Amino acid sequence: MPQLVGYGVYLPRYRIAVSEIHAAWGRSGGGRGGRGEKAVVPPDEDPLTLGVKAARAALAQAGVEGRHLSAVLAASTSTGYAEGALAAPLAYHLGAEGDVFVGDFGLSSRSVTAAMRAAMDALASGQGKHAFALAVAAERLIAEPGSSYELSYSGGAGALLLASQGGFAEVVGFASHTSGFVGRSRREGRSHGLVDERFMMQQFLAHVQGSVERLLKAIEIPPEEFAHVVVQAPEGRWAVRALKKLGLPAEKLVSTFPQLGYAGCASLLIDLARALDQAAPGELLLVVSYGPGGSDALALRVTKSPPKADVEAQLQRKELVSYPVYLRYQGLLGEERR
Amino acid sequence: MTTPEIWRIARENARLVGYRCTSCGWVAFPERKRVCKRCRAPADFEEIELKPYGRVLAYVVQHRLPKGFETPLPVAVVELADGLRVYGHLVECAPEDVRVGLEVEADLRVMYEEEGARVYSYKFRPREREREGS
Numbered sequence: 001m002p003q004l005v006g007y008g009v010y011l012p013r014y015r016i017a018v019s020e021i022h023a024a025w026g027r028s029g030g031g032r033g034g035r036g037e038k039a040v041v042p043p044d045e046d047p048l049t050l051g052v053k054a055a056r057a058a059l060a061q062a063g064v065e066g067r068h069l070s071a072v073l074a075a076s077t078s079t080g081y082a083e084g085a086l087a088a089p090l091a092y093h094l095g096a097e098g099d100v101f102v103g104d105f106g107l108s109s110r111s112v113t114a115a116m117r118a119a120m121d122a123l124a125s126g127q128g129k130h131a132f133a134l135a136v137a138a139e140r141l142i143a144e145p146g147s148s149y150e151l152s153y154s155g156g157a158g159a160l161l162l163a164s165q166g167g168f169a170e171v172v173g174f175a176s177h178t179s180g181f182v183g184r185s186r187r188e189g190r191s192h193g194l195v196d197e198r199f200m201m202q203q204f205l206a207h208v209q210g211s212v213e214r215l216l217k218a219i220e221i222p223p224e225e226f227a228h229v230v231v232q233a234p235e236g237r238w239a240v241r242a243l244k245k246l247g248l249p250a251e252k253l254v255s256t257f258p259q260l261g262y263a264g265c266a267s268l269l270i271d272l273a274r275a276l277d278q279a280a281p282g283e284l285l286l287v288v289s290y291g292p293g294g295s296d297a298l299a300l301r302v303t304k305s306p307p308k309a310d311v312e313a314q315l316q317r318k319e320l321v322s323y324p325v326y327l328r329y330q331g332l333l334g335e336e337r338r
Numbered sequence: 339m340t341t342p343e344i345w346r347i348a349r350e351n352a353r354l355v356g357y358r359c360t361s362c363g364w365v366a367f368p369e370r371k372r373v374c375k376r377c378r379a380p381a382d383f384e385e386i387e388l389k390p391y392g393r394v395l396a397y398v399v400q401h402r403l404p405k406g407f408e409t410p411l412p413v414a415v416v417e418l419a420d421g422l423r424v425y426g427h428l429v430e431c432a433p434e435d436v437r438v439g440l441e442v443e444a445d446l447r448v449m450y451e452e453e454g455a456r457v458y459s460y461k462f463r464p465r466e467r468e469r470e471g472s
């Protein structure tokens with residue numbers, strides 16, 4: 001089974017308090033209750049710059065050089081390109097070129113686990129002369145001002161380095177639950193339409209339960225044996241509901257939602273990094289993705305004490321910005337909107 | 339789209355690759371040279387991976403710039419650890435916090451957009467230990 005040999009994150013320095021967004025719109029602060037913060041990506045960063053930095057952190061942690069990568073798989077829903085690769089230039093920035101398999105994944109936040117799966121499959125295929133595969137997820141999500149998405153949409157990046165051997169954790173199972181349900185969607189360059197959030201959450205729960213049940217049945221491990229759980233959810237409370245539905249205590253959930261908000265594909269790898277920072281040898285981790293089209297679930301077993309990415313320190317390194325500065329950073333002020 | 343001008347130095351730019359004169363140590367960046375500026379003679383150059391940090395040697399704060407730039411914008415001459423001097427924007431740093439000697443690190447950023455594609459290069463930001471000290 002493929003093993004984890006390194007992981008890294010890159011979190012933007014800038015944050016905005018959710019209460020600041022509510023105040024800008026003259027609201028008392030329902031929904032997220034006016035609590036928490038979200039990450040703000042400055043205008044000169046995009047999924048490539050964010051992804052390169054997370055990937056470099058993962059490589060440095062493992063002591064692996066970019067030229068030793070045989071596969072680079074990237075996931076993002078916010079590159080802004082209709083055509084224009086992310087994985088290949090990302091690999092190139094890391095020093096990986098030539099005999100390197102690359103793949104771009106997007107259109108659904110769930111695609112982060114597709115990128116991870118492709119990294120594992122690349123290793124299993126035995127192609128390429130090097131033994132390392134990298135999965136990267138990076139986002140710079142932009143929400144319509146005044147919308148409910150504005151309270152959570154953020155950005156950042158995470159990266160996971162895999163190899164066939166020599167890691168600190170192994171992938172012990174992977175399962176999918178796919179349906180025709182799309183959920184959140186939007187046209188290119190447009191904002192999300194209005195949706196029935198309650199219905200959306202019910203579908204989320206059903207899909208997450210579908211992939212997790214299939215996984216647990218396949219690996220014959222009961223849910224209570226998992227020490228840490230990561231659930232990719234566009235709303236923090238959805239993840240809490242998912243654990244309840246799976247019969248697990250909320251304390252097992254590892255999430256950066258209160259500090260960073262929702263960073264699409266990247267959220268899963270950032271939360272996984274935070275979980276690995278806390279994990280001890282022998283512990284099991286449950287990692288669940290969700291996005292348009294369904295959910296994937298992975299089980300990881302920690303075999304050795306993992307190296308640290310110190311996500312906590314990056315969460316602390318921050319600078320709060322005002323709502324006008326936030327709008328400017330999102331490219332939502334002035335004529336140069338992007 | 340990647341234009342020929344951008345592609346020519348893409349590798350040096352993306353990975354901070356420089357060329358060091360084997361006789362005196364002067365570093366050429368981003369273009370490989372045949373003649374060393376310090377030896378003032380033809381020289382052999384070896385490829386090196388530049389250390390991505392250095393110190394501010396001099397700076398100005400720009401207030402009047404064309405559309406597309408954030409102002410006030412601190413711009414600095416940075417001496418990298420390998421001895422070469424480069425020119426770059428400072429980010430994540432208020433103009434009043436810039437000073438000569440400030441320790442900075444190279445940070446990959448979008449520089450501008452051209453023909454529908456983003457062009458990337460390095461800017462500089464204060465190293466983390468500088469922030470802890472302040």
Ligand SMILES: [Zn+2]
Nearest residue numbers: 359362374377
């Ligand atoms: Zn010389």
